Amino acid sequence: MGRGRVELKRIENKINRQVTFSKRRNGLLKKAYELSVLCDAEVALIIFSSGGKLYEFCSGPSMSKTLERYQRCSYGTMEFNQQDPDAQSSYQEYLKLKAKVDILQQSQRHYLGEELERLGSKDLDQLERQMDLALRQVRLTKTKHMLDQLTDLQQKVISYKYVKHK
Structure with missing residues (x-):
C-alpha cells in the first residue's frame, strides 16, 4: 500500500511542525549517508532548524574541505571570466581544438561503419x-x-x- 500525498505548505501547529522537521531531517540525513556509501559520492548536507540549530552531515574528510571544494567548483567559472586575456585566449583555443577532435572522432566512427543511422x-x-x-x-x-x-x-x-x- 502506498502512502498518501502530503500537501506542501507550512505546518501551522508548532509541535506538529517540530515532529515533522525531526522525522524528515533524520530521513534526509539517512539518505545523504546512503548516497555517499552506495555511490561513493562526497556528500555534504547543512540544515538549520527554524530555531537556528545546526545539523550537518559530511561524508568527506571534513565539512570545511568539502565546502572549499564546492567553492572552487562553483565559483571557478566566475573567477575564470575575470582572468587575464591570455588565459581566456588559451581556453578558447582549447575549446576549438576539442571541437575538432570531436568531429574527427565522429568521422572515424563513420569510417568504421558505426553510427551511420544518424x-x-x-x-x-x-x-x-x-x-x-x-x-x-x-x-x-x-x-x-x-x-x-x-x-x-x-x-x-x-x-x-x-x-x-x-
Whole structure:
C-alpha cells in the first residue's frame, strides 16, 4: 500500500511542525549517508532548524574541505571570466581544438561503419565517395608494394643465377 500525498505548505501547529522537521531531517540525513556509501559520492548536507540549530552531515574528510571544494567548483567559472586575456585566449583555443577532435572522432566512427543511422542521404553519399577514394588509394599502394616485391624477387633470381653460373 502506498502512502498518501502530503500537501506542501507550512505546518501551522508548532509541535506538529517540530515532529515533522525531526522525522524528515533524520530521513534526509539517512539518505545523504546512503548516497555517499552506495555511490561513493562526497556528500555534504547543512540544515538549520527554524530555531537556528545546526545539523550537518559530511561524508568527506571534513565539512570545511568539502565546502572549499564546492567553492572552487562553483565559483571557478566566475573567477575564470575575470582572468587575464591570455588565459581566456588559451581556453578558447582549447575549446576549438576539442571541437575538432570531436568531429574527427565522429568521422572515424563513420569510417568504421558505426553510427551511420544518424546520417542523411547526402552525408551517406559523401561518405561512400570518400570510402571509394580511400579504397582506390589502398589498392594502388598495395599494387605498388607488390610490384616492388616482384622486382626485388626478380633481382634475387638474377643474382642467384649469376652466382650459380660462376
